[in-house]
Every structure is written in C-alpha cells, then in structure tokens.
Amino acid sequence: xxxxxVVSSRWLRLVVLLCxxxxxxxxxxxxxxxAVSPKSVESAETSSERGLVxxxxxxxxxxxxxxxxxxxxxEQIIFxxxxxxxxxxxxxxxxxxxxxxxxxxxxMGFINIRGFxxxxxxxxxxxxxxxxxxEVTHFQALTAALSAxxxxxxxxxxxxxxxxxxxxxxxxxxxAGFIGMSSKFVECTLGQKYREERPDGRIMGGAMYYLSxxxxxxxxxxxxxxxxxxxxxxxxxGSFAGGNSFQVKMSLGAVAQTLPFLAAPEVVGAADYRWIxxxxxxxxxxxxxxGGIRRIASAAEKIVPAMCGIYVLAALVILLKNIDQxxxxxxxxxxxxxxxxxxxGGLVGVLxxxxxxxxxxxxxxxxxxxxxxxxxxxxxxxxxGMVALLGPFIDTVVICSxxxxxxxITGAWDPVEHPEFASxxxxxxxAALTSVAMDTQIPGFRYVLSVAVVLFAFSTMISxxxxxxxxxxxxxxDNASMSYRIIFLIFTFLGSIVSATNVLxxxxxxxxxxxxxxxxxxxxLSGKVRKDLDEYWQKLKNGDLEVSGxxxxxxxxx
Amino acid sequence: MTYSxxxxxxxxxxxxxxxxxxxxxxxxxxxxxxxxxxxxxLPLDTVSPGVLLGDVSDDxxxxxxxxxxxxxxxxxxxAEAAVSVLLGTPGMEIADYAKDQxxxxxxIPSHGYHGIKRMFLGSVAERVIRHAECSVLVLRRSDxx
Numbered sequence: 001x002x003x004x005x006v007v008s009s010r011w012l013r014l015v016v017l018l019c020x021x022x023x024x025x026x027x028x029x030x031x032x033x034x035a036v037s038p039k040s041v042e043s044a045e046t047s048s049e050r051g052l053v054x055x056x057x058x059x060x061x062x063x064x065x066x067x068x069x070x071x072x073x074x075e076q077i078i079f080x081x082x083x084x085x086x087x088x089x090x091x092x093x094x095x096x097x098x099x100x101x102x103x104x105x106x107x108m109g110f111i112n113i114r115g116f117x118x119x120x121x122x123x124x125x126x127x128x129x130x131x132x133x134x135e136v137t138h139f140q141a142l143t144a145a146l147s148a149x150x151x152x153x154x155x156x157x158x159x160x161x162x163x164x165x166x167x168x169x170x171x172x173x174x175x176a177g178f179i180g181m182s183s184k185f186v187e188c189t190l191g192q193k194y195r196e197e198r199p200d201g202r203i204m205g206g207a208m209y210y211l212s213x214x215x216x217x218x219x220x221x222x223x224x225x226x227x228x229x230x231x232x233x234x235x236x237x238g239s240f241a242g243g244n245s246f247q248v249k250m251s252l253g254a255v256a257q258t259l260p261f262l263a264a265p266e267v268v269g270a271a272d273y274r275w276i277x278x279x280x281x282x283x284x285x286x287x288x289x290x291g292g293i294r295r296i297a298s299a300a301e302k303i304v305p306a307m308c309g310i311y312v313l314a315a316l317v318i319l320l321k322n323i324d325q326x327x328x329x330x331x332x333x334x335x336x337x338x339x340x341x342x343x344x345g346g347l348v349g350v351l352x353x354x355x356x357x358x359x360x361x362x363x364x365x366x367x368x369x370x371x372x373x374x375x376x377x378x379x380x381x382x383x384x385g386m387v388a389l390l391g392p393f394i395d396t397v398v399i400c401s402x403x404x405x406x407x408x409i410t411g412a413w414d415p416v417e418h419p420e421f422a423s424x425x426x427x428x429x430x431a432a433l434t435s436v437a438m439d440t441q442i443p444g445f446r447y448v449l450s451v452a453v454v455l456f457a458f459s460t461m462i463s464x465x466x467x468x469x470x471x472x473x474x475x476x477x478d479n480a481s482m483s484y485r486i487i488f489l490i491f492t493f494l495g496s497i498v499s500a501t502n503v504l505x506x507x508x509x510x511x512x513x514x515x516x517x518x519x520x521x522x523x524x525l526s527g528k529v530r531k532d533l534d535e536y537w538q539k540l541k542n543g544d545l546e547v548s549g550x551x552x553x554x555x556x557x558x
Numbered sequence: 559m560t561y562s563x564x565x566x567x568x569x570x571x572x573x574x575x576x577x578x579x580x581x582x583x584x585x586x587x588x589x590x591x592x593x594x595x596x597x598x599x600l601p602l603d604t605v606s607p608g609v610l611l612g613d614v615s616d617d618x619x620x621x622x623x624x625x626x627x628x629x630x631x632x633x634x635x636x637a638e639a640a641v642s643v644l645l646g647t648p649g650m651e652i653a654d655y656a657k658d659q660x661x662x663x664x665x666i667p668s669h670g671y672h673g674i675k676r677m678f679l680g681s682v683a684e685r686v687i688r689h690a691e692c693s694v695l696v697l698r699r700s701d702x703x
Contacts, residue, residue, distance in 0.1 A: 135608025144607035199572045199626050200599055200619035202608065294604040301610050375607050466605040478600055479648075 051265075053272045053497050060498065067506050074509050078516070088348035093512040094356045097183070097365040100519040104182040107526050108533060112181035112389055118540065119386040127383065127545065134377030135203050138387045141376035145188075145369040145388065147304040148243070148463035149395050151456040152250040153361040155311075155449070156430030158403040162413045163425045163433070165353025166343035167329070168336030170404040172354025177396025180364030181389040187522050189385030189529050190214060191370030192378065198478075205374020206467070207367030207514070208232040208474045211521040218524060227517035231367060232471035234517075236484075237510035238368075239471070240491040243464025246508070248495030251457035252277045254431035258450045278496025282489050284458070289465055289485045300459045307452045308399060314448070315402035318441040322409050329408045342414075361400055362392035366511060367518030371467050382536040385529070403434055412437040461492065563587055565661045567594045568639075569652045569682070570627060575667035579697055580634040583665040586695075593639035595631055596655055597623050598648040616645060649685020657691050664690055667697045 081089030090098075105112060121127070123138050136144070161169050187207065194213040195205030208228045215224025252274060256263035265272045288297040319326060336342040340350035363369060369391060376384045407413050412433055415422035424433045431453060439446040465488050472484040539545050568583045570576045584590050599619055608614035620643045627641040644651040656664050668683045687694050 135606070135614050136612035140607055140611035143611060199597065199623050201622035202606070202614060202619070288604050292601075292604050294609055297605060298610045301607075372607055375612075462605050462610075466603070466607075469603060469605065481600075481603060 051272050053275060054265075056497065071506055071509060074506075074513070078509055078512050084348050084352075088346065088352070090348075090352050091356065093515055094352070094359050096519055097180075097359045097515055098176065098355055100365045100515075100523065101176070101179040101183045103523065104186045104526065105179045107530060108182055108185060110182075111185050111386075111533065112178060112393075115185065115386045115389060116393075119390050122383055123387050123390060127378075129377065129379065132377040132379050133197060133201075133203075135201070135375040136377065138376050138378065138384065141373050141384065142387050142390060143301060143305055144375075144463060144466075145372040145391050146308070146394060147301050147456075147459035148368060148372065148467065149361065149363050149391065149460075150304065150308055150399060151247065151460040152254070152431060152453065153357075154395065154399045155403055155434050155453065155456075156250060156254070157360060158357060158400045158430070159407050159412070159433040159437075160425075160428050160430035161353050161357040162404050162407045163415075163430075164343065165345055165350045165357075166336045166340060167333045167404075167408045167413060168338070168340055168342060168350040169354035169357065170333050170401060170408065171337035172351045173358045173404065174354075174397055174401055176355045176358035177362055177364075177392045177400065180358060180362050180392040180396065183364040183522075184362070184369060184391050185385040185389040186526055186529050187365070187367050187370045187518065188373035188388030189381045189532065190522060190525055191374035192376070192381035192384045193528070193532070195374040203375045204470065204473070206371030206470060207518045207521070208235070208471055209374070210370070210525065211517060214525045214528070215521060217528075220524065224521070227521050229475065231514055231517040232474045234510045234513040235368065235471040236468050236475070237506075238514060239464045239468025240488060241506060242508050242511045243468065244461050244488060245491045245495030245498065247457040247460050247464075248278060248281050248492055249498075250431065251453050252496055253429065254435065254453040255450055257432045257435060258447060272497075274496045275493075278493045281458070281461075281496065282493045285461060285465070285492050286489050288462065289488065290482075297459075297462045300455055300462060303455055304459050307455055308394070310448065311452060312398060312402050314438060314442055314445060315406050318406050318438065319409065321441060325409055329405065333408060357400065358392075358396045362395040363511070364392045365519055365522075366514045367522075368464075368467050368511075368514065371470050372463070380532075380536055382529070382532050385533075406437055406441075407434065410437040410440060563592070563662050565592055565594065565659060565663075567596055567652065567656045567659065567661045567664045569648070569664070569666050569686070570595050570597050570630065571648075571682075572597075572626065572630070573667070573669070575669060575697065575699060577630070577634060579665050579667045580631070580636055580639075582695075582697060584634070584636055586663070586665070589638075590631075590636035591638040591640075593631075593636050594655075594659060594661065595627050595636070595639050595641045596644060596652060597627055597642075598644045598646060598651045599623065600648075601645065619643075620645075647685075648682045650689060652682070652686050653689035653691075661692050663692060664694045665697065666694065668699060 078093045079091040082092055082095050083089050123142055125137065125139060128137050158173070161173070190210040191205045191207070194210035195203050196209060196213075197203055208231050211231060212224045212228030215221065215227070252262060255277065261271075261273050262277050264274060284296060287293045332342070337350060337354075338347060340346040340348070343350075345353065359365070369388060373384050373388045376387070378384050411418045412421045413425075415425050421433060421436070424436065435446040435449050438449065465485070468488065469481055469484050472480060563586060566583045566587050568576070568579050570580070580593070580595065583593050587593060599616070602609060602614070602616055602619070604610075606614070623643045624641060627643070628637075631637055631639045631641060642655065644655060652664065652666070655661075664686055666683050666686055668681065683694075683696050687696065
C-alpha cells in the first residue's frame with residue numbers, strides 16, 4: 001500500500017512537472033515567436049534568443065546522442081545488414097519477416113490464395129453469430145486492425161520508396177504484401193486461440209498471450225514467458241514512438257504543406273508554432289483515452305474505411321485519366337523490377353526497398369494486429385485468421401500499389417524528367433510528393449489528403465494506444481492503465497516538437513523488434529494452426545459451416 | 559460483546575481463491591442467504607474495438623458479470639446469496655458497499671502478489687482492511703510465503 005502511494009505520488013509529481021514544463025514551453029515560445037519573428041534573422045545566432053522549443057531540443061541533444069548510441073547497438077542486431085552476395089545487404093528484421101511469410105505461405109498451403117474468397121464472405125458477415133463469445137464482428141475487428149496499419153506509410157512511405165528503389169519496387173512490395181497475408185493469418189488465428197476472457201466479457205489476446213500460453217503446451221513454458229514479456233515491452237515502446245510520436249510528426253509535416261505556419265522554422269530562433277499541433281493532438285487524444293469521450297475515436301475509426309475508399313477511388317480516377325500510359329508504366333515496373341536500373345540499386349536494391357516498404361506498412365509478422373483480431377466474435381479461431389489475411393491485401397496490395405502507380409504514372413519519382421519534384425524527393429517529403437502528384441491530376445485534392453492524413457494518423461494512434469495499453473496491462477495488471485495513458489499523451493505532444501531523430505528511430509526499432517519474439521513463437525506454434533486449419537477446411541468443404549451460418553442469421557432475424 | 563454474523567460480504571474476482579472464500583463464508587454464516595457476493599469492475603477503456611465499434615459498455619459488462627456471479631453462487635451451494643456488481647476502485651468500493659449494507663463481516667482472499675504487480679495493483683485486501691468499518695477476514699493463500 002505504502003509503495004503504491006509512493007509510486008502514485010511520484011507519478012503525480014512527474015505529471016505536474018511535465019505539464020508545467022509543457023505550458024512553460026508553449027507560453028514562452030508563443031511570446032518569443034511574436035517578439036522574435038520580425039527580426040528573426042539577425043537574432044538567430046545567440047542562444048539566449050532561441051525559442052524555448054529550440055532550447056528544449058538543444059537540451060535534448062545529449063539524450064538524442066545517447067539514444068543514437070543505444071540505437072547503434074540495437075540496430076546492429078535488429079537491422080543487421082545480412083549480405084546477399086556482392087555489395088547488397090538486407091536488414092535482418094526484414095529478412096526474418098520475409099522468411100517467416102514464405103514459410104507460413106508454404107506451411108498453410110497457400111492460404112492467402114485458397115482462403116481469399118472465404119475471407120471475403122466471413123468479413124461480409126455471412127458467418128456472423130451474435131451469440132459467439134467476443135467483443136466485435138469480423139468486419140469491426142478488421143477495421144480496428146486496419147486503422148493501425150493504414151496511415152502515412154501507405155501515402156508518404158511508398159512515394160519515397162519508389163523514388164529510392166525505382167518503379168520496380170512496386171512489384172516486390174506487392175509480392176511481399178501477398179505472402180504477408182499468410183503471416184497475418186497464422187498470428188491472428190493464434191491470437192484468437194489463446195485469448196483470455198475476462199469475467200465481464202472483455203477479451204484479452206494477442207502475441208503476448210499466445211506466446212506465454214501457447215508455448216507451454218509444447219513444453220516451452222520458460223521460453224514462452226520470456227518471449228511474451230519481450231513482446232509486450234517492445235510493443236509498449238513501439239506504441240509510444242512509432243504508433244504515436246512518429247504519427248504526430250509525420251502528419252504535422254503533411255499538414256504544414258497546406259498550413260505553412262505549422263512548419264518547422266527554417267531559421268534558428270524564428271517563430272515555431274509546431275507545438276500548437278502537438279497540443280491539439282494531445283488534447284483530442286486525451287479527451288478520448290483519459291476523458292472517456294469515446295465518440296471522437298469511434299467516429300475516426302468508422303471513417304477510416306471510407307477514407308481508404310476515397311483515396312483508392314481518387315487514385316483510380318488518376319489512372320483512368322492516364323489510361324493510355326498504363327501499359328507503359330506496367331512495362332517500366334516489370335522491367336525495372338528485374339534490372340533495377342531506373343534509379344541505381346540494381347536488382348537486389350530494388351527488391352529490398354520493395355520488401356521493406358511492405359513490411360513497414362502492413363506489419364505482417366510483427367504480431368500487433370493479433371491483439372485486435374483476438375476480440376472478434378467467432379466460434380473458430382481459424383475463421384478470424386482468414387479475416388485478418390485481408391489486412392495486408394487491403395493495406396499493401398491495394399492501397400500501397402495505388403500510391404505507387406500514381407507516383408509512377410505522374411513521373412513524380414523521376415527528378416530528371418520532372419524537376420518540379422526534385423526538391424521534395426531530396427528532402428524525402430513523401431507526403432508532399434504524393435499530395436502534389438495527385439493535386440496535379442485532381443486539383444484541390446491536397447486538401448482532402450491533408451484531412452485524410454490527420455485522420456489516418458489519429459486512428460493509428462488510437463489503435464496503437466490500445467495495443468500498448470493491453471501490453472502494459474499484461475505486464476503490470478489491469479489496474480495500471482492510467483499511468484500508461486499519461487505517458488502516451490506526453491509522447492503525443494513531444495512528437496510535434498522533438499527533432500531528435502534518434503529517439504524516434506528507437507521507436508521504429510522497437511516495432512521491428514516485436515517481430516523477433518513473435519516470429520519465433522509463431523513458427524513453433526504453426527503446427528497447431530495447420531491442424532486447426534485442416535479441420536476447419538474439411539468442415540467448410542463438407543458444408544457443415546454453411547448450415548450454422550444460415551441458422552444464426554435466421555435466429556438473429558427473429 | 560458478541561459478534562453476531564447476519565450479513566457477510568464476499569468480494570469475488572472469479573479466481574480459485576475467491577471460490578474458496580464463498581465456501582468459507584457459507585461455513586461461517588451457516589446460511590447462504592446471508593451472503594453478498596460482490597464483483598468490482600474497473601472503469602472501461604475507451605480505445606478497444608469492443609468499445610469503439612462493438613457493443614461493450616458498462617451495462618453489458620454488468621449483465622455478463624451478474625450472470626456469472628449467479629452461476630458461481632449456485633455452483634458453491636450459495637444460490638440464495640445476493641449478488642452485486644460495482645464500478646470503481648476495488649478496495650474502496652468493497653468497503654463502501656459493506657458499510658451501506660450494514661455488513662458484519664467481509665471475507666476476502668489475499669492473492670499474495672509480489673514485485674511489480676504488487677507495486678501497481680497494491681493489495682485489494684489491504685485497502686479493504688484500511689477502509690472497512692466491519693470485521694475483515696483475510697484468507698491467506700496456503701502457498702503464500
């Protein structure tokens with residue numbers, strides 16, 4: 001008891017301190033900005049006149065440096081450049097995800113192809129039974145999982161990948177997304193199989209549960225426990241950085257294209273209003289996760305499928321407008337995929353860029369989506385796995401490809417032919433690149449895209465806060481959520497002002513680190529999934545499942 | 559001074575220990591109708607798919623837990639026991655409930671958490687002891703050190 005009091009009072013003090021510090025930064029930087037902006041250039045040199053946001057970043061430099069060092073060590077393991085012959089290398093985590101996806105595709109007998117039709121039927125609600133245990137329908141679980149992966153990666157990340165890897169990267173990205181469907185199937189089936197149901201009907205599931213509960217069935221109890229904790233710790237870290245700060249930072253970059261006053265100051269000491277965006281994001285997120293106003297998040301999550309639809313539709317309009325160029329673009333993609341000469345990387349270079357982009361975007365093999373899919377109402381874990389395999393398909397095979405095709409068709413990837421895009425490519429501003437490329441075809445679309453980007457970022461943050469909170473509860477108990485939420489909000493705000501790239505990279509490392517315990521565990525448990533799959537498939541072929549599906553619909557109708 | 563027992567509150571978290579507590583309470587009361595089985599729900603999160611997109615709400619949770627409490631009571635020969643579902647911080651809610659109901663005794667198991675879990679969770683039993691105005695019987699786990 002006393003210990004709890006000490007801890008909570010420390011928390012309280014920490015929070016108060018940070019709030020005060022935060023307010024201080026905001027207040028003074030606003031003052032600074034007004035006072036400094038007219039004479040910003042001449043006053044920029046002296047440190048005493050630097051805005052507080054800059055001073056904060058200056059003070060953070062040693063921390064960033066430290067993270068840089070730590071990242072170096074972790075990077076050496078997670079992103080270890082595995083040689084692929086010649087000068088070319090592939091980061092270890094990407095290789096692991098690829099090998100995993102290939103293994104699962106073969107082990108599950110190409111479930112990504114043979115299960116596709118059934119997956120669509122299940123998602124459409126044909127097999128929904130409201131009496132099954134769980135929290136949400138198949139479609140709702142897929143929506144939640146997709147809102148975590150569909151985001152800036154699909155818009156900004158892909159654009160940059162095509163510029164770096166060349167048009168051929170598109171083909172390898174699609175292929176990686178395609179085999180990633182099998183990874184998603186296996187991990188989400190396991191998420192369902194080893195979920196825990198609380199007495200109040202809530203579901204707890206995900207990689208930390210199947211690792212710690214599934215592996216003991218194979219006589220690997222201690223390994224399961226270690227991997228489960230490792231996964232949960234990395235997921236919490238990833239949720240603070242990659243699923244939060246990074247989203248704020250990236251969406252701010254995109255928003256600043258339409259609202260230039262939110263951009264990072266080009267001159268040291270000049271007005272810096274980025275904190276406004278950070279504060280707004282923290283307030284809105286705080287209203288949801290602490291204030292309990294779930295309608296905002298609920299609305300955002302429900303809008304995500306519509307936003308994906310609008311984006312794909314806009315891309316299709318652009319493709320139709322340029323239908324005469326499509327054969328040429330496809331030829332360019334196919335040729336470049338096997339030669340890699342369009343940019344410079346060569347075959348392996350273009351392959352790695354494509355694979356990496358898919359892995360970054362759909363998170364297949366990372367284990368995160370299993371947390372959301374575990375909550376679905378279903379009688380058969382395999383059935384939810386089927387639904388989950390649509391995730392990488394929609395995220396990568398459909399949405400990422402659309403971005404890639406638009407970038408290829410508009411020539412935005414090629415700074416030699418289209419010098420107007422050169423500066424955006426140079427600064428790696430992928431969001432702006434896609435935005436400008438689409439705007440040239442559909443005037444005014446960049447405003448739609450700015451809104452979409454903020455919504456995607458927000459819904460990704462909400463979903464990741466759910467992933468992180470579940471892992472936090474796994475580590476520290478159901479009652480510990482408030483401390484998690486407060487730390488989450490601090491990172492939301494920091495995302496807008498921290499220029500410390502190493503701190504942010506650390507978060508990226510953590511998300512890919514999750515793949516290590518996950519893939520090990522999922523490979524070990526894949527035999528069980530195969531067995532369940534075979535049983536389910538047999539029932540499906542015999543028509544046993546159709547009957548129960550129709551019956552449940554009939555019951556529901558009454 | 560006598561200790562007459564006419565009403566016993568038994569906090570239930572559906573663990574093996576809390577099942578054991580029902581049996582002990584029935585033993586002490588002699589009549590299961592004197593038992594009040596209580597479960598405390600923690601406040602609902604606002605980011606899980608069930609809350610945002612599905613139909614998980616405090617009402618749905620109350621309903622599910624009440625059904626489970628009734629089943630549990632019946633399984634332990636305490637079908638006549640009253641059941642209640644509360645919402646809030648477990649320790650405080652249990653103590654307040656006992657006070658409102660004029661209970662004579664609270665029978666609560668101790669889980670014996672250690673380390674980090676204890677730091678974050680504290681002990682519900684400790685809080686109940688501190689805040690309750692009636693007697694509290696803490697059942698020690700047989701394997702607790």
